[in-house]
Amino acid sequence: MLVSWRYKYRNSPMDHIDPRARWIFSFAFLIAATSTWNWMFLLTYFIIALIWYRLGNTTWKETRSGWRLVLFMLFMMIVINTIITGGGAGGVVPPGGQLVWPNGFNLFGKTVHFGLTIERLWFAICQILRVLGISMNFILIPYTMDARSYGATFSSLGMPDKLAYTTELAIRFIPSLARNFSVTMDAQRARGFELDDIKGGIFSKIGRMAPLMIPVTMNAILSSEDIADAMDLRGFGQGKRTWLYELRYHRWDYVVLGFSAILIIGGLVASYVLHLGGFVVPQFFYNLFA
């Protein structure tokens, strides 16, 4: 059975914004935030995202599993990719630059030379601002948007009905998969299987995950067949459909839509017409390492 994300009505400001306006805002934010590496823009967007996030009135306890995933991705992207290997900064940070530790640093009595530049470090900070800003926008959605609204919203935004409903199901497929994974995990633990015991290299570890991955995948395939049957039996996809969920714009929604328009147009004009979106390291940051 498809389950939904753990949405609950909180009577928060976010609960009173039309889902269409929310999706439009989030995508406007995404486009604006990905069109620039300028720290001033990114900091502004981050503050906007923070205010937006606060409108949801969610608690850390509710959203922590989502944040754990984001923080893991950030760690991989920033610490490993940008800071250690420098890979993520390619194409944005010019080659060369000023070393953070020009003479190396002392580690357990030995001098270590590590080629981290001030520019790469600043770039990592910009990445953090951008990823956290975007994440705040999208993490909020499953916890604060009524699961009944997805299909009607996508359809109202111009998506074909069939695609709109299947997108809704796809969104709900993620928590359903997590639930199935948990059931299979329990079934295999009852047979003495412990995930912590998995040792060996990456391929060996993947191989030993088979007792979990195969039943979960097979169940996903079987349940998708059941879902298709259940939809067919009630005439899905045979013509133009209507939606039970009622969408209606209110005064505040127009404010959100207006702000989204400013965000996307302003962001794109600043980056691509006025060329203000380039990566720059502020002088105060250089001064910290002087």
Added chain:
Amino acid sequence: MAETDPLPLVIRDLSFQYRSRTEPAIVDISLELHPGEVMLLAGSSGCGKTTLLRCINGLIPHSYRGKLSGDILIFGQSNAGMKLAEISQKVGTLLQDPERQILGSYVLNEVCFGLENLGLPREEMIRRGEAALERLHILHLRDKETFGISGGEKQKVALAGVLAMQPKILLLDEPLASLDPASAREALLLFRELADQGMAIMLVEHRVEDVLTIEPERVVYMEAGRICFHGDIQGLVQVVDYHKIKLPAQVVVERAKSEPQPNFEPAVPQLDTSKPLIEFQQVHFRYHDDAPEVLHNINLKIHAGEVIAILGHNGSGKTTLVKQALGLLKPTKGKVFLEGVETQALTVAKAARTIGYVFQSPSQMLFAPTVKEELSFGPKNLGFDQETIAQNVQWAIETVHLEDELLTPPLALSFGQQKRVSIASVLSMRSRILMMDEPTAGQDYWNYQAFMDSILQMPGFDSIIFITHDLDLALIYANRIIVLFDGEIVADGKQFDVLQDKQKINQWRLVATSLLELNFQMYPKTGKFLRAEALAQLLD
């Protein structure tokens, strides 16, 4: 209905063979279904019942390809040229497992899903959706999340979704399979009521005895894709092999008089109450902080020599209870001990050395390329040596009678065989306690009786615990019954003590069966509870 009006359903010489199969699934089926009629379609697993329904509702050939011949006329019109949307307005289908049918995240959305597909205006959808909920007496569920409602309620919600489309024919594919006895009885009365209002109903069901209580006008019995019997109830109970479908106990007793006494000797050891194997001390449990409590103050001791049946309504906390014993769930308050060690201090892997737990659905655990590897998985995890693993695998496969399938991929087997592999994969761990969650679910009568007989006669278990909705199963196989109601143990003891008060049985949402009543009648003579075939030998 005027004399000249076409019948809701006429099937003529229908045959179908799935593209991937070498044998036809159904052969030369001819039937008529009249308005206001309930037709019971019975038969063992794989006899073609579901295929027949798929042909009627259009899933064959729209979703399942193969060789189809013959005619299906729905109100005089062949369904061959009809779109699924057209068929679905005339033929409503309720699938076996409501969990697999429900799409909407909230009840009203689920009920209105078909109406949305028909493009009806919102007001009309709400009107029809609420009317369907009202008709099934579940209007109070209107704004509830579908995930959070009980199994019986899910079944009714799924049915409301079908009824909202106002079909004239209703196809029901094992609608009682996941329901507790009281919910099943309510569902059956509802089907009767719908038929009495003019709907034509075709009901596929293994629980034949239960269906007979609503007096279906016609009964069809199928075997190997063909109709073997087509007539009324009286005809069926005389003709059909009572080993294959569950008939009322009185009928079986009459017909089994001339048969030899069934030989059944459970292999569990003598009762030993000196030291409990499992002990629950004032256990409370909730799934998360803001969720309601599921188990309330459970106090329980399980000893060697006990075969325990856990009964209770849908959502009463049966599965949650047994998962505590293995440590898959830990009590929110209170303590659970496994052989004297608190489960908080045990890993599940360690607990699995003592308790073998068979989950309800085999597809949740089967993964290996061969049955042999599947059966080796548990003992390997427990660190057994190669020789012991080989011995255990051989013993387990022989126990479930699947020796010929050792090299077959488990997922390529039938559902019943998969279920047996899942049990064998737990048996091979040689745990001292066997716990089974709905071991007979999805199996036909003959298979589940044979299966339970063999499990209970298997040596090596100190105790066997099984969750079931089938009162007769508890009656025949258990020596202790525990009844859970809304997360509390409301009865615990021998069959005679627990099941003698009919009023209480009804309160707990269990339903007294004909076998239970017959056993109580004969108890002064038998002194124990027996299956109908055994009772037949004791009648004068």
